Amino acid sequence: MAKKLDIPNADDESLVRAAQRGAMPPYEELVHRHRDKIYARAFSMLRNEEEALDLSQEAWVKGWQRLKQFKHNASFTTWMTRICINLCLDFLRKRKRKQTDSLDQMEEESGGVERRMPVEEFNPTENVEREELRAQIDEGMAKLSYEHRTVLILHEFERLEYKEISKAMHCSIGTVMSRLFYARRKLATLLISLKKERQK
Amino acid sequence: MKHEDKLRIQAWMDGELAPKEAARIATLIEQNPEALALSEELRVVENALHLGEKPAILDDSRDFYWSQIERQIDAEEPLLEPYAAPGIASGNLLRWMVPVGSLGAIVFLMINFESMNPQPQPSAPGITPDSPASTPTGLTEPAGAMEEQSAEPGGMGVINFQGSQGSRHLTDPEDPNTLPESIENPDR
Numbered sequence: 001m002a003k004k005l006d007i008p009n010a011d012d013e014s015l016v017r018a019a020q021r022g023a024m025p026p027y028e029e030l031v032h033r034h035r036d037k038i039y040a041r042a043f044s045m046l047r048n049e050e051e052a053l054d055l056s057q058e059a060w061v062k063g064w065q066r067l068k069q070f071k072h073n074a075s076f077t078t079w080m081t082r083i084c085i086n087l088c089l090d091f092l093r094k095r096k097r098k099q100t101d102s103l104d105q106m107e108e109e110s111g112g113v114e115r116r117m118p119v120e121e122f123n124p125t126e127n128v129e130r131e132e133l134r135a136q137i138d139e140g141m142a143k144l145s146y147e148h149r150t151v152l153i154l155h156e157f158e159r160l161e162y163k164e165i166s167k168a169m170h171c172s173i174g175t176v177m178s179r180l181f182y183a184r185r186k187l188a189t190l191l192i193s194l195k196k197e198r199q200k
Numbered sequence: 201m202k203h204e205d206k207l208r209i210q211a212w213m214d215g216e217l218a219p220k221e222a223a224r225i226a227t228l229i230e231q232n233p234e235a236l237a238l239s240e241e242l243r244v245v246e247n248a249l250h251l252g253e254k255p256a257i258l259d260d261s262r263d264f265y266w267s268q269i270e271r272q273i274d275a276e277e278p279l280l281e282p283y284a285a286p287g288i289a290s291g292n293l294l295r296w297m298v299p300v301g302s303l304g305a306i307v308f309l310m311i312n313f314e315s316m317n318p319q320p321q322p323s324a325p326g327i328t329p330d331s332p333a334s335t336p337t338g339l340t341e342p343a344g345a346m347e348e349q350s351a352e353p354g355g356m357g358v359i360n361f362q363g364s365q366g367s368r369h370l371t372d373p374e375d376p377n378t379l380p381e382s383i384e385n386p387d388r
Contacts, residue, residue, distance in 0.1 A: 031269060044256070058272075137249060157249075181207055
């Protein structure tokens with residue numbers, strides 16, 4: 001006789017396998033465990049609470065529908081995060097088509113504002129409390145265009161290689177390098193200016 | 201310093217360069233103060249990002265959040281039916297196999313019944329032991345040929361429908377080979 005699954009204490013893999021056989025309660029438990037992480041990734045890309053909430057829920061619906069395709073090669077959360085990122089990218093692409101180009105993008109295309117940014121020689125994060133640093137990073141990320149923010153997130157937090165990012169974002173590796181460089185330098189400049197403001 | 205070299209410094213820090221190119225950039229960073237400053241700046245940003253990603257926490261209660269997901273899943277559940285239902289080809293096959301198989305079985309039983317009884321029996325109208333058996337499909341076959349197909353010694357065996365369907369597997373929702381392409385690493 002099959003052993004009954006102790007859902008609250010079961011590991012993710014057991015829950016996923018049970019859910020792959022069609023059981024909903026194990027999937028509900030997975031949602032409870034990882035909903036903040038999926039929501040946080042959606043929010044970091046979209047910078048909008050309501051949209052992040054909707055898309056994170058959509059990601060869980062898609063996850064359920066495609067669960068039988070999950071082969072346990074990566075962790076379940078990595079797989080779910082990829083689904084969420086793909087949904088966010090689709091959403092941002094659709095939204096972008098309706099908008100005019102951002103100032104950041106125009107600057108990037110007109111020769112690269114990062115080329116004119118002087119390299120600063122002091123550490124913007126030195127002597128900054130963690131909470132304050134978080135607030136500064138949050139503010140800096142919000143000021144980046146979605147393309148620059150996304151390459152940074154995919155590379156720094158999701159640990160994707162240039163090749164994988166270019167595939168996800170439908171652009172060349174050169175563009176990925178250029179966007180990543182711009183995003184980092186812009187963030188450095190923003191952090192430095194925030195620190196200077198604080199020191200006044 | 202050229203812009204291309206700046207991008208290569210970044211790629212070197214990200215571990216994306218081939219060994220030969222990586223060695224060249226490492227030397228550049230050692231020898232060129234501007235390259236060194238840039239590499240330091242990029243490293244500071246990287247560290248700041250890892251220390252400073254703001255955690256986002258959902259305000260909705262667990263049950264409310266799940267109820268919305270569950271409702272959407274229920275609303276879209278018919279999308280999953282192709283996994284559970286037999287494939288179109290299997291469905292068509294079953295639709296025809298059941299009546300044809302049943303009629304074949306009746307004819308088979310009637311012919312075997314005749315051959316098992318040595319006493320003369322009143323034959324069914326239109327069918328004699330020596331005449332070809334008529335099938336409802338309009339095809340005719342010699343009765344002897346049909347008898348040879350029976351594996352049962354008495355000729356009055358159980359007709360094995362499983363045997364006829366056994367070679368045709370239905371779509372099994374649990375069989376990974378019948379599932380669509382993997383999205384293990386969703387490919388965009």
